[in-house]
Amino acid sequence: MSTTAPVGTGPRPTIVLVGHGMVGQRFLEALAERGLTATHRVVVLCEEPRPAYDRVQLTSYFSGRTPEELSVTDMEFIAEHGIELHLGDPAETVDRAARKVTARSGLVVGYDTLVLATGSFPFVPPVPGKDAEGCFVYRTIEDLLAIEEYAKARATTGAVVGGGLLGLEAAGALKGLGLATHIVEFAPRLMPVQVDEGGGAALLRTIENMGLTVHTGTGTQEVVTGDDGAVTGMKLSDGSTVATDLVVFSAGVRPRDQLARDCGLTVGERGGISVDDQCRTVSDQRVFAIGECALASDGRVYGLVAPGYEMAETAAATIAAETAPTETADEAAFTGADLSTKLKLLGVDVASFGDAHGAAADCLDVVYADSRSGTYKKLVIGPGGELLGGILVGDADAYGTLRAFTGSVPPIAPEQLVLPAGAGAPVQLGPSALPDEAIICSCHNVTKGAIRGAVTEHSCTTVPEVKKCTKAGTGCGSCVKVLGQLVTSELEASGVEVDKGLCGCFSQTREELYEIVLALRISSYQQLLDRYGRENARGGDGCEVCKPTVGSIVASLAPTIGAEGYVLGGEQAALQDTNDHFLANLQKNGSYSIVPRIPGGEITPEKLIVIGEVARDFGLYTKITGGQRIDMFGARVEQLPLIWARLVDAGFESGHAYGKSLRTVKSCVGQTWCRYGVQDSVRMAIDLELRYRGLRSPHKLKSAVSGCARECAEAQSKDFGIIATAAGWNLYVGGNGGATPRHADLLAQDLSDAELIRLIDRFLMFYIRTADRLERTSTWLERIPGGLDHVRDVVVDDSLGICEELESLMTAHVAAYRDEWAETINDPEKLSRFVSFVNAPDTPDPVVGFVPERDQIKPDLPLLTIGTRPLEGSAQR
Amino acid sequence: MTLAPETTTLRVQLRLAGPDGTDDDWFAVCDLSVLMPGRGVAALLPDGRQVALFLDRTGRMYAIDNRDPFSGAAVLSRGLTGSHEGRPFVASPLLKQRFDLASGVCLDDESVRVTTYEVRAR
Numbered sequence: 001m002s003t004t005a006p007v008g009t010g011p012r013p014t015i016v017l018v019g020h021g022m023v024g025q026r027f028l029e030a031l032a033e034r035g036l037t038a039t040h041r042v043v044v045l046c047e048e049p050r051p052a053y054d055r056v057q058l059t060s061y062f063s064g065r066t067p068e069e070l071s072v073t074d075m076e077f078i079a080e081h082g083i084e085l086h087l088g089d090p091a092e093t094v095d096r097a098a099r100k101v102t103a104r105s106g107l108v109v110g111y112d113t114l115v116l117a118t119g120s121f122p123f124v125p126p127v128p129g130k131d132a133e134g135c136f137v138y139r140t141i142e143d144l145l146a147i148e149e150y151a152k153a154r155a156t157t158g159a160v161v162g163g164g165l166l167g168l169e170a171a172g173a174l175k176g177l178g179l180a181t182h183i184v185e186f187a188p189r190l191m192p193v194q195v196d197e198g199g200g201a202a203l204l205r206t207i208e209n210m211g212l213t214v215h216t217g218t219g220t221q222e223v224v225t226g227d228d229g230a231v232t233g234m235k236l237s238d239g240s241t242v243a244t245d246l247v248v249f250s251a252g253v254r255p256r257d258q259l260a261r262d263c264g265l266t267v268g269e270r271g272g273i274s275v276d277d278q279c280r281t282v283s284d285q286r287v288f289a290i291g292e293c294a295l296a297s298d299g300r301v302y303g304l305v306a307p308g309y310e311m312a313e314t315a316a317a318t319i320a321a322e323t324a325p326t327e328t329a330d331e332a333a334f335t336g337a338d339l340s341t342k343l344k345l346l347g348v349d350v351a352s353f354g355d356a357h358g359a360a361a362d363c364l365d366v367v368y369a370d371s372r373s374g375t376y377k378k379l380v381i382g383p384g385g386e387l388l389g390g391i392l393v394g395d396a397d398a399y400g401t402l403r404a405f406t407g408s409v410p411p412i413a414p415e416q417l418v419l420p421a422g423a424g425a426p427v428q429l430g431p432s433a434l435p436d437e438a439i440i441c442s443c444h445n446v447t448k449g450a451i452r453g454a455v456t457e458h459s460c461t462t463v464p465e466v467k468k469c470t471k472a473g474t475g476c477g478s479c480v481k482v483l484g485q486l487v488t489s490e491l492e493a494s495g496v497e498v499d500k501g502l503c504g505c506f507s508q509t510r511e512e513l514y515e516i517v518l519a520l521r522i523s524s525y526q527q528l529l530d531r532y533g534r535e536n537a538r539g540g541d542g543c544e545v546c547k548p549t550v551g552s553i554v555a556s557l558a559p560t561i562g563a564e565g566y567v568l569g570g571e572q573a574a575l576q577d578t579n580d581h582f583l584a585n586l587q588k589n590g591s592y593s594i595v596p597r598i599p600g601g602e603i604t605p606e607k608l609i610v611i612g613e614v615a616r617d618f619g620l621y622t623k624i625t626g627g628q629r630i631d632m633f634g635a636r637v638e639q640l641p642l643i644w645a646r647l648v649d650a651g652f653e654s655g656h657a658y659g660k661s662l663r664t665v666k667s668c669v670g671q672t673w674c675r676y677g678v679q680d681s682v683r684m685a686i687d688l689e690l691r692y693r694g695l696r697s698p699h700k701l702k703s704a705v706s707g708c709a710r711e712c713a714e715a716q717s718k719d720f721g722i723i724a725t726a727a728g729w730n731l732y733v734g735g736n737g738g739a740t741p742r743h744a745d746l747l748a749q750d751l752s753d754a755e756l757i758r759l760i761d762r763f764l765m766f767y768i769r770t771a772d773r774l775e776r777t778s779t780w781l782e783r784i785p786g787g788l789d790h791v792r793d794v795v796v797d798d799s800l801g802i803c804e805e806l807e808s809l810m811t812a813h814v815a816a817y818r819d820e821w822a823e824t825i826n827d828p829e830k831l832s833r834f835v836s837f838v839n840a841p842d843t844p845d846p847v848v849g850f851v852p853e854r855d856q857i858k859p860d861l862p863l864l865t866i867g868t869r870p871l872e873g874s875a876q877r
Numbered sequence: 878m879t880l881a882p883e884t885t886t887l888r889v890q891l892r893l894a895g896p897d898g899t900d901d902d903w904f905a906v907c908d909l910s911v912l913m914p915g916r917g918v919a920a921l922l923p924d925g926r927q928v929a930l931f932l933d934r935t936g937r938m939y940a941i942d943n944r945d946p947f948s949g950a951a952v953l954s955r956g957l958t959g960s961h962e963g964r965p966f967v968a969s970p971l972l973k974q975r976f977d978l979a980s981g982v983c984l985d986d987e988s989v990r991v992t993t994y995e996v997r998a999r
Contacts, residue, residue: 504961526934536962541915541933543959544968544975574915578955578970581916586970590950838907838918838930846925847944847951864949 012041015319016101016109018091018259019117020046022055023291023308025072027115028083030316037081039323043109044083045101047090048140051075056305058144059169062176064716064743067141094263096284113286113319116260116273117312120253120292120303125161129223134231135247138170147248151177155245158182159234161220162251163190168345170250171212175346181212182242184234186251188217194341194352195376198369199393202376206348206394209374215242223247255293255301268295277333278318279311288315298336306443307337340406340442342392342399348374349396354389354406355380363388368418370394377418385409390418400482404438404448440486441472441479451483455490463487502773503545505529505537510698510773514553523563525550525575544577549773551575552660555696556768559816560809566823567659567696568830579658582834583820584640589859591848592640593633594620595657596647597693600667600685600705601628610650618643621856627664627702629655634857636844638836644821653819656694660774662701665689666714670707670724679724681707684753688722691757692764694817698771698780701764716744719777720760725749729756733763734788736778745781745788748796758807762795765806891920891928891940892995906930909998912938917954917967919943928994929954931978933965939978940994945969946983953991 015031017024024044031037046052051073061070078085089103094114102108122137124130134155136147151158151174158174160167163185174181183190189200190207204214219237226232233243255272257265266274266283272295274282279294281287291308295301302308317332340353358365358380366379375394379402382388386409392399398417410417411433434440436449454460454469463484467473473480501507506529508516513528522528528550530538551572558565564572567580579585584592596611611630615622618639620632635643657663667685671677685705695701704713705722714737715721721732727750735744748759771780781788793799795806824830835841847864850857889912890903906920912932920928920943927943931954943951948971956967958978965978975984976991983989 505959537960540960540963541958541965543961544957544973547915547957547959574913575957577957578952581955586952586955588948588950588971590952832911836919837921837927838911839905840921843921845919845927845951847927847949 012039013112013323014041014043014110015113015115016091016111017042017044017115017117018101019119019291019293020044020048020052020073020085020087021117021119021291022052022072022305023119023312024117025052026309027117027290027312027316028081029077030313031319032077032081034316034320036316036320036323037083040112042081042083043111044085045089045091045103045107045109046085046087048142049088050141051078051085051087053141055139058138058141059173059176061141061144062148062173064745066741066743070141091259094259094287096263096265096287099286111286113288115315116281116287116289116293117291118256118259118293120301121256122166122249123252123254124249125220125251127220127222129225129231130249132223132225132231133229134225134245135223135249138166138173138248138250139253144173147173147246148177151179151246154230155179157244158246158248159184159242159244160248160250161234162249163187163214163216164193164250164252165191165341165343165345166253167250168207170248171207172346174246174248175210175212179246182215182244183207183212184215184218184220184236184242186217186219190214190216191345191350194350194356195391195393196357196378198367198378199350199352199376199391202369202371202374202393203348203350205371206374207346210346212346213242215240253292253303255295257293260289260293265289268299268301270301271295272301277314277335279315279334280318288318290315296334296336300336302337302339304337304339304341307334307339309443310334310337310445338442340403342396348394349392349399351392351396351399352390353399353403354387356389356391358389360388366415366418368415379418397481400440400479401434403442404434404440404482408435440482441470441474444471444474446470446472448486451486452490455487456494460487461491501534502549503543505533505540505542505546507534508532510549510553511770513550514557514769517550517553517561518557521561523554523558523561524571525554526571545773547575548577548580548660549698551580552696552698556813557809559812565816565818566830567820568824568833582637582640583654583658583824584635585658587633587859589848589861589864590845591633591859592635592637593631593657594635594640594643594647595625595629595631595655596652597655597689598629598664599689599693600665600682602667602682602686607650607652610647610652614643614646617646619850619857621858625657625664628666629657629664631657634850634859636836636848637834638842638844641825641831641834645825648819648822648825654694654821656820659696660699661694661696662689662692662703664702665692666702666704666718668705668707668710668712670705674707676710677707677724678726679707679729681705681713681722681724684722684724684729684756685713687753688757688760691814692760694820695764695768695813697764697768699774699776701777717741718744720744720763722756728752731756731759731763733791734777734781736776740778742778747788747792759795761810762803762806763791765809766791766795766802769806887998889930889938890997890999891922891930892997893922903997903999905999915958917956917958919951919954927951929956929967930996931958931965931967933958933960937965938996938998939965940996941967941976941978941981942992942994944991945971945974946989946991947972947974 053070054072089105091101092104093102100110122139158179159182160171161184163183171181171183190203221237222235224233257267257273260273265281273289274295275289277297279288279290290311311334314332314334342351362383364381368377377392379390380388387405434448438448440448450470454466458469460466460469473483500509554563555567564570615632620634623631625631665685665688667681670681702718703720704715704718706713706715707724716732717735717737721744723730729751730749731747732744733747736742836845849860849863851860887909888905890905893902893904914932914934917929917931928940929943931939943953956970958967966975968975981991981993
């Protein structure tokens, strides 16, 4: 990024984009696709401190998505195309005569083409007190952060002004923050633009059942403040009052057209920069306006992302046609857009598409309503039987299919499209019935034909591949489900059998192998391979993928299937990766590191001294780990039993740092010492660590327990994390740090000690049972059909009736646990593997050597190169 | 390579010189009974070289250089073995490259190869 961009246009013509929201980013991508980033200098002025992010999914911040995860900007893309992106530096003035834009920082950029994508601003009704402390709008990540901070510090109730789409999003956010939430809507029903009276009623019931208070048909008259100037309540136009600590205005948006007004561009009577079919401003051929700031040629301002994307494409195509006029004319035009939407608001599906309100002449409604389940579905049917539009509340699964059929006569009777399955509706209309020209992804205008082509011609076999190839499903995401069905049916139709097998030896998945091992009590890898392996793998030696996987399954189930509990016992010894084989972590020069278990991170001074003495006596490098333990590096294989003899003698046991198993349960110091703590987090962490120690799983398991909501133990980044509440414990699952961080999801709240442990027992055993090899809980949760909701159904509500079995599997594991290192050092036969050379057991490996660094040792790397020929032209993996 | 009968008194021997050498060129490293099918052990040769010695489930033995050419560490004896399209291999425990136990060729990068040794039980 350059901050000293030269004034005026250089040898390349300059495109200046004002605004870097979702539409602005789409415009940049459209420029790049047409090669315009190569022929033009592209400068972006962005007011917000961060590059374009997914405003549509803003609320998902409160369910754990980070601002980084919300980003829709690939910084590599920006760099690769040489785009000059200026963050936090909005355009302040435009001089159209001199063709210059001046930014707040004083930066002046000349342009040949100016594109305004300034978006919109939230409308705040002019009521007294609207600017009081505790009043917010809901538009940017910064707004969210401010609401969150205020809510946590000083609010127990919150009110949202506006019961439309954004208002309900905001209400969901407040509810997620734990506030008692009110919604005030001036219209007689919620979401008046999208749904009709019946849909609004269904929505109202469902939302009230969630504990929110809804006030419809009334406006906000005044925001009431206390002595300190902060919000205490609201007066409504019907004379009632609402006590609240926080107010969010979400009563619609207005186009941000001030910059355009200031430089004399024509704007509409009710705002919006007037543009023609090519998104060019009607006042200036060199200036375009796209997205929510533009007043389209049909006289409307579009507040949805899909029309904004279409405008971005139109503007880019028009600029491209201007640049290379000889090219086959790219006759792009934006003349209006479909307002179809599908949203999940407060967990309720709401969708409307086409002529949702039945405005066409002679149309008929087909309505299905079920107040008990809060479902309302209406289809608008034209006189010729064609589907014109519809509204779906509570269950919008059919949205993708129905929207694609809009304008045509569906192949089955309309009532069958809205009746629930099993209610006299035997026909399930799948996406396979759709014509090729049906639009599946309206954000990126991708047809069914294009998606089929991605599978048949571009060899895509998964939804992520199709998304990458066609962009379908990368906008609002509402079509991803239909996308998955299409990809599967297309693959099946083309006879492609998707091999989900574990490896070249087994055609089964890890989950299927687990079921086989459990059901048939098979504890022998060879038996499993010879009976259930692929034809050509039977009788062979297996491979490095399935051996440890089967070893792990057998170890997880050992007490139940009657297998040897010791992971290095019998045939299992040959299955374990080197780390498990030597019960230590292999390092780059062939030495090992050692991590004794320190449950909960609590350790006595005596034990600390033992670790210090052992490390000193064996010359080991010591380092504190991220899991509140101490790692000792540089042990030779023949030293491991000697070191562990001392550690076991002092009361230490294996920390399983080498295993795909429970690693550590971190804790904060908790209620015992901390003035904020509400529970004894250290005791709980120790209890959990001792309960699940040694549990073999598809991948490593990490955990933490925080003693209060300040979350010092970082439990939400763990596979299972526990946060204390005044009433007990909240259990979070599926968190991860590392390369793909993921915030954990809340599985259950305010649990007692016993409830918490029972739920973790079930969760872990369900994960061990169904996860793929090397699949952390975070990816597992995202992959399994139904995701978190399904896992909750299974482990909380016992929907599969397996909880008793899951619990008994865990009980068996806990009862059968033995310390692997204590067992090893007490058995001469087990010790025999810990030798450097089979014919010279005490001769150290000459390649393992160390040199000093910062008063400790580090591997002597030059030793590794002696006697090995350098590798030429071979890529290291 | 030879098929070793099931017995515990046999000694595993590695051939040190070229194929036209005499019996004196065979170097005994351990009893056959210490080898575990599917796992390897390291042996030290008189000249300081290291050998990784493996036994497969049919009783066949293999010996290759113990140094992992990708990392330089002497760790191949600690890798997991398997068979790929009928070829026996060991996967380096460090970065998982696989080496054909019979030819020494790296299955993931054919330009890389480790030394192989003849091995027998007597």
